[in-house]
Amino acid sequence: xxxxxxxxxxxxxxxxxxxxxxxxxxxxxxxxxxxxxxxxxxxxxxxxxxxxxxxxxxxxxxxxxxxxxxxxxxxx
Amino acid sequence: xxxxxxxxxxxxxxxxxxxxxxxxxxxxxxxxxxxxxxxxxxxxxxxxxxxxxxxxxxxxxxxxxxxxxxxxxxxxxxxxxxxxxxxxxxxxxxxxxxxxxxxxxxxxxxxxxxxxxxxxxxxxxxxxxxxxxxxxxxxxxxxxxxxxxxxxxxxxxxxxxxxxxxxxxxxxxxxxxxxxxxxxxxxxxxxxxxxxxxxxxxxxxxxxxxxxxxxxxxxxxxxxxxxxxxxxxxxxxxxxxxxxxxxxxxxxxxxxxxxxxxxxxxxxxxxxxxxxxxxxxxxxxxxxxxxxxxxxxxxxxxxxxxxxxxxxxxxxxxxxxxxxxxxxxxxxxxxxxxxxxxxxxxxxxxxx
Numbered sequence: 464x465x466x467x468x469x470x471x472x473x474x475x476x477x478x479x480x481x482x483x484x485x486x487x488x489x490x491x492x493x494x495x496x497x498x499x500x501x502x503x504x505x506x507x508x509x510x511x512x513x514x515x516x517x518x519x520x521x522x523x524x525x526x527x528x529x530x531x532x533x534x535x536x537x538x539x
Numbered sequence: 540x541x542x543x544x545x546x547x548x549x550x551x552x553x554x555x556x557x558x559x560x561x562x563x564x565x566x567x568x569x570x571x572x573x574x575x576x577x578x579x580x581x582x583x584x585x586x587x588x589x590x591x592x593x594x595x596x597x598x599x600x601x602x603x604x605x606x607x608x609x610x611x612x613x614x615x616x617x618x619x620x621x622x623x624x625x626x627x628x629x630x631x632x633x634x635x636x637x638x639x640x641x642x643x644x645x646x647x648x649x650x651x652x653x654x655x656x657x658x659x660x661x662x663x664x665x666x667x668x669x670x671x672x673x674x675x676x677x678x679x680x681x682x683x684x685x686x687x688x689x690x691x692x693x694x695x696x697x698x699x700x701x702x703x704x705x706x707x708x709x710x711x712x713x714x715x716x717x718x719x720x721x722x723x724x725x726x727x728x729x730x731x732x733x734x735x736x737x738x739x740x741x742x743x744x745x746x747x748x749x750x751x752x753x754x755x756x757x758x759x760x761x762x763x764x765x766x767x768x769x770x771x772x773x774x775x776x777x778x779x780x781x782x783x784x785x786x787x788x789x790x791x792x793x794x795x796x797x798x799x800x801x802x803x804x805x806x807x808x809x810x811x812x813x814x815x816x817x818x819x820x821x822x823x824x825x826x827x828x829x830x831x832x833x834x835x836x837x838x839x840x841x842x843x844x845x846x847x848x849x850x851x852x853x854x855x856x857x858x859x860x861x862x863x864x865x866x867x868x869x870x871x872x873x874x875x876x877x878x879x880x881x882x883x884x885x886x887x888x889x890x891x
Contacts (some may be wrong), residue, residue: 467885474814475880476628476637476644477564478571482873483880498885504640504807505559508733511716515571521716530640530802530809534716 465494473531474529477505488519491538496522502531506535510534543753544786548793549800551746551763555576556801558739562839563624563633566865571873573852579703580740586700588742588762588848589693596689601751603689604851607675609836614670617835617842617857621864623827624839625872627652627819631828631838632763635791639798644813647765648825649769655829656770668833692850695758704737730805747845750790755865757786762848764841766832767789798864807849820872831864 470487472480480501488497501508514521514536523535554560565577597600624630627648629637631808633651637645659668682689715733722731734742750762768787775783802808813821834840835857843861846854 469883469885470880471883472880474817476813476817477561477644478567478873480880482571483878487880487882493715496885499650501876502809502811503555504637504802505564508559508715508719514683515713515715524716524718526718526806528809530807530811532718 465496466491467496467498467535469498471499472499472503475497475501475503477503477509479503480506481509484510488536488538493538496535496537498523498533498535499532500527500533504530507532510536526529540753540757541784541786541789544757544789545793545796547746547750547753549792549797550793551632551743552636552651552794552797552799553638553801554734554739554742554746554797555794556639556798556807558734558736558742559806560739560743562843563628563865566621566839566862567625567869567873569631569862570866570869575703576707577736579700579707579735582696582700582703583737583740584744584747584844585847586693586696587741588747588845589696591744591748591848592762593689593693595748595751601755604680604846604849604853606679606836606851606853608852608856609672609674610676610856611674612671612834613836613842613853613856614860616831616836617860618831618832618864619827619840620835620857621861621866623824623864623867624832624861625736625824625865625868627824627828628817628821630840631769631832632794632840634825634828635765635794636798639795639808640802641808641810642813643811644817644821647813647818648821648828651771651822651825652828652832653773655826656766656833657773657829659830659833660767660770661774661886671834672836674744678852680808681852689850700838708737730801747848754786754790759786761787762845763790764837764845766829766838766841770829770833774873788836816879 472483480503484499519539520537522537525533527533565581568574570578596603620768627634632646634648638649658664682692747763754761764787768791771788835842836853842854842857847858
């Protein structure tokens with residue numbers, strides 16, 4: 464049964480949201496999803512790039528408000 | 540004519556915010572992600588600017604770099620600066636544009652950076668800085684030592700950078716997830732679209748070239764610079780001496796305004812207050828940046844991006860030692876530091 468984990472990184476400056484995401488996804492099984500909430504502007508590029516480079520599908524990517532985003536990455 | 544500083548600064552702040560051009564990130568990625576994508580973009584800026592500088596020197600619009608190398612101060616200052624930008628979460632321009640995005644941690648870094656640069660240049664440590672930068676070796680630029688025209692170095696750098704760009708562009712293109720678009724046409728291009736590293740580098744390279752004649756026309760013979768203008772801003776604010784308000788001061792004020800406009804226009808502005816650890820790091824990083832840049836004679840922009848394009852030893856030596864300082868700090872604070880983000884299982888219905 465695939466699980467979904469929420470990683471709350473609001474308030475963390477880059478590169479920490481991505482560093483945290485890498486460690487969090489390492490603990491998951493293939494098929495599990497990681498929801499990363501972040502408010503560091505640069506991560507709007509660095510997280511999708513990291514997902515693409517690792518072949519992880521992005522199942523959701525949207526704004527939560529001004530300077531606030533959520534992205535869901537599936538471990539593959 | 541000083542107004543051109545404000546306008547060019549605003550353009551630079553806008554381009555940096557929208558293009559996510561972060562020199563600290565470029566240096567850090569070499570160690571965190573083993574990626575040279577942004578470092579290559581940074582080299583593109585230097586190469587483009589080098590062409591412009593060599594051309595303008597040839598036409599006699601601007602003079603050549605002529606200060607002897609302050610070897611120990613440059614090496615130590617660059618190392619301190621490179622270390623400090625990791626703590627501050629951005630180099631000089633990065634700190635300016637993140638301040639414009641509403642990051643209070645960057646406000647702290649910016650205030651302490653400008654303050655410590657003023658202390659080192661005009662304040663109680665002014666004599667120390669003058670002494671440290673007085674220890675020099677008789678070397679100015681690489682082409683002078685080699686006894687060749689600067690165009691040889693422009694060509695060599697251009698070839699090396701083209702090779703690196705080709706290396707990055709020849710990789711299979713990745714399909715990156717993007718945010719759902721809310722705008723169309725020019726508004727989409729300016730306030731929403733991802734610019735990409737190379738187009739951003741070209742825009743910034745052109746701005747860096749324009750800085751030379753525009754600044755020189757006002758009597759300030761230099762290109763983009765952040766540290767001295769920041770120190771001058773503080774000195775002006777505390778003394779009221781309007782003589783200190785030059786093209787460079789308007790440039791840095793412009794960066795703040797331009798990045799604010801870019802962030803506000805694209806829904807990326809929000810006042811964000813950091814936690815205690817980030818606040819302390821921002822302050823310590825800001826102080827280190829001012830001290831390091833004053834000793835090195837420039838920051839990642841003035842030295843690593845502008846003086847390198849003049850092929851001065853100070854520029855390239857700073858570039859190398861800033862990169863080293865960033866690497867050391869990244870190993871200590873980013874790769875080994877404690878993790879603080881919370882991980883919670885999503886409720887079963889979430890996101891469905």
